[in-house]
Every structure is written in C-alpha cells, then in structure tokens.
Amino acid sequence: MNDLDSPPPPTAVDGCAARVVDADRVATVVSRMPAEPDLIDTADVFGLLAEPGRLRLLLALTEGELCVCDLAVVSGLSESAASRALRLLRAHRVVSVRRTGRMAYYRLDDAHVRMLLDLAVAHTEHTEAVHPERDTPASP
Amino acid sequence: MNDLDSPPPPTAVDGCAARVVDADRVATVVSRMPAEPDLIDTADVFGLLAEPGRLRLLLALTEGELCVCDLAVVSGLSESAASRALRLLRAHRVVSVRRTGRMAYYRLDDAHVRMLLDLAVAHTEHTEAVHPERDTPASP
C-alpha cells in the first residue's frame, strides 16, 4: 500500500501510515492503552449514563429499589420506555430485578456505577453549568 | 411543594397522571433529584466518554499533552475525526489547547473527567468482561 520506511521523519506505530511528532510519547501511550474489549465495555457503561432518562432512573435507584411504574414517574419516562431502559441496564448488570407477583422491583447492582453517579452528581452540584456552545473563550 | 398526601390510590407528582405504589419513596426521590440543567450536563459529560475513539483520545491525554496528529495515531482516528472530536471535547471544557506555530497541543483540562477515567479504567482492568446479551438469568 504505502512504503514509508526509508523516509527519515515519519514513524508509524505498527504499520499505520501517519505523521508522528513525539514517537516516544506515542509509543508509551499506546503501550498503556487498555485492551480493545475493556475500552469498548467502558465506553458502553458511560453510554448507559449518557441520557437524562436513564440517569434519573439510576439516580432514583441509589435510594433503594423501586417498581417500574414508580420509576417511570420519577424519571419522566413512559412505562414502556422505562421498562425498555431497565432491560438495557439489566443486560449490562447495572441493575437487578426482584419480582413479587406482578410487580418488578429494580435496584442498583453495580458499586462501580454507583461511584460514577455519586462523583458526577457531586460535581454538577457545585459546578455552575459549563454550558458549551462556546468554542472560542472570547478574547477581545 | 406538591400535594400528595390526601388521595389514597393514584397520586401524581406534579400533575402527570400515573400509578404510584410507594408515594413516599417517590416524593423523596423526586425531591433529591438534581435540577434539569445539571442532569443534562452530567449526561452530556458521560456521552463524551461513551465512544472508544474519544475515550482513547482522553486516555492518551492523561499522560500529558499531545498534538493532533499524534492523538490521531494513538486513538486510531483519522486526523479529521480526531480534530472534530477534540473540538467537541474543547467545547465542553474537557480539554484545552495550546498552539505553537502550526501545531496544536491538547491537554486534559478537567479534574473531574480525569477521575472518571481513572475509575473506569481501574474497574475494567480487574473486571472480566461483563458481556451483556444475557437478559433472563435463566429461571425455569
């Protein structure tokens, strides 16, 4: 495809053709980069927390278990949407379910996610909205 | 705040008609629920970490600042995609940029996100893939 071994400057990591400035730093960072599956799994978990609805759902569950209809009310989702979201969270082992008759009580089942939630909430609580939409910090 | 003490059966939170089982618990959870803007902002931040590419980008930056081309190589993104991702991260004040001539060096600029990253990586490192795809824990 491309033969870049003779030219002096550019150095690739494993065969990918691209300009590299700090080869040493790049090598170090690459070596410390988590494995692909772990990375994808991590991104997945963050993705679960990336929506207000699911976030409310999980925040509500930090207080203890709740049934689907209550969770729907608290999260502002329809019961259908809440059930669906809970199924997703359950598939990722973030929540677990306890069934009693026709009721289904969900609860947080991942200490890691709980820490993430605490950290996030604590942060937003004393951090005045970082509203984006501003790219250039306006330097007159 | 809202009147939910007299009616026996269905009780809504602020006017939404929906079945509620544990009215007290619901009221408590709702009262402790973060404000809408904070919630959206939090979900936003998690959304930034919800993709392998951006995650690699940020993980690389935990080691120190890097230029765009090096970040592209490390993250496996094209320079175009890396630039765009960095712009997004910059808009949310997650990273900051230092320009020297025609180079642009990016660095992590949010201690909170750094904690989130550390926590996530530490978790995935000693947690054997929680592969989903399993919904019902097999209950015959």
Add this chain to the structure above:
DNA sequence: TTTACCTATGAACAAGTGCGCAGGTGTTTA
C-alpha cells in the same frame, strides 16, 4: 370464571451522531 392491572416486547418511525472526502486557513521551509 372474567376482569383489571403491571410489566414486557415488536415493529415502525424519527432523530441524532460519527466518519470520510475534499477543500480551506494559517505557518514554516525551500
């Protein structure tokens, strides 16, 4: 039994998002 209720699911739709390509801006070098 029938009825009412809570939860779960299927399918279709709509919306958002990431990426590649090509071109542009500003800077350094020949």
Add this chain to the structure above:
DNA sequence: TAAACACCTGCGCACTTGTTCATAGGTAAA
C-alpha cells in the same frame, strides 16, 4: 515567491439509538 505541512471545517452518507403505538404474558382481585 511557491510548496509542504498541520490543523480545521462543510457536505453527505450510513449507522446507531431513542420513542411511540399497539399488543402480549402473567398475576391478583371480583
């Protein structure tokens, strides 16, 4: 000067993802 370089951006495509409507399963009450 022109050329090479590093970064940035507009356009369009394709993929993923969330939401809703309607319906089905399963349990408790009449």
